[in-house]
Amino acid sequence: MRIRVTLAAVLVVGLALLAGAFVLVTLLGSVLTAQVCTAVRERAAELSGSAVRASSTSTELVQVIDRSGVVVGGRDIGRLASPGPACVKVEPSGYPEDFVFAASSLESGGEVIVGRPLVDVLDSTRFVSRVLVVGVPVMMLVVGGVTWAVTGRMLAPVSAIRREVDEITAGELHRRVPAVRRDEIGLLARTMNRMLDRLQSSHESRQRFVSDASHELRSPIAAIRQHAEVAQAHPERTTVDELAAIVLDEDLRLQQLVDDLLLLARSDEDHTEPRLTPVDLDDLLFAEAEWLRRATSLTIDTSAVSAGQVLGDEGALARMIHNLADNAACYARSRISFALTESAGTVVLIVSDDGPGIPPEDRFRVFDRFVRLTSARSRETGGTGLGLAIVAEVIRRHRGTIRITAASTFEVRLPRGDRAVAQSR
Known part of the structure; x- marks a missing residue:
């Protein structure tokens, strides 16, 4: 250059x-x-x-x-x-x-x-011509020298940035390029530093994800091994039915964890838009409410559910509603309420329960992966800390938002069906 x-x-x-x-x-x-x-x-x-x-x-x-x-x-x-x-x-x-x-x-x-x-x-014209014959090349040499020096001085930070970036490896993502100038090169350096911040954050997030996933996977595997070793060493202390029940429970936990991990991994790798098909959220809510009535003794209120249609992946949206309902069922004392309305081109879904709620300082953290706020949400109760992370990821891929408006109230906003088509275009 x-x-x-x-x-x-x-x-x-x-x-x-x-x-x-x-x-x-x-x-x-x-x-x-x-x-x-x-x-x-x-x-x-x-x-x-x-x-x-x-x-x-x-x-x-x-x-x-x-x-x-x-x-x-x-x-x-x-x-x-x-x-x-x-x-x-x-x-x-x-x-x-x-x-x-x-x-x-x-x-x-x-x-x-x-x-x-x-x-x-x-x-006179010959004299001026001789002066110009000598002066024009000299002037060109001066311009070339000045341009060479100025461009070298201007591009020196670029060379420094290139050398620094060339030395940054996956284990040194904490390093940053020099960004002391206030011109376009300084802006480039600051942009690259922001990119390195994102790469470092993503790398650390993946490392935490792998570490947490490994830790979570070890628990059911260790439990199965422990009970199998006890049954093998002391067959009189257990029966085949008891051992089969324990192994089946741990295997179900393991399968659920693996399914959640695969879903999040595919979501991280897949940057394409979800399949856009008309989905009636009210039908999904009524189906989930019916399942809760059969599986729990809680009071399920669906009186505030009205029609609401969005464009998206029906399976993913059903998983999102199930995870929110499962989270509410784990904390609710006696009652879970569902609400669904349309407002200004947006479908608003609300899930609330009468449980202890989430402290304000933790209302953003609960959507991170492998987060458990209390001992009530422990491994023994079947929680993996991935349910709300999956909810947040599904909503993000459907161009929606989620927030906790009260201690035990989750509010989801998704573009209405016709508006989702306009946004996708």
């Missing part, structure tokens, strides 16, 4: 200087020739009153022509053609340079012709 910028600057300046030099020399010759023409015309007018006494000098040619066209005075260089009222440039016989001639009429009917050489004009 440094070489290209320098060559471009030298080329542009060189072309501009060459064009300017050509124009300067041309204008200089034209102006000086015009001055000689003016002087010659004035001299011819001056001599027209005393043409008979007019004579040529070393710097001036004069011819006097009578009415019949015969040369009657001045330098004998042959008959000069009359230039008329305008100046003409002619190289007379016996002279190595051009002259400018002008004529003036005599009262007797003839005319006087005066000519002066253009040697001074040619000398």
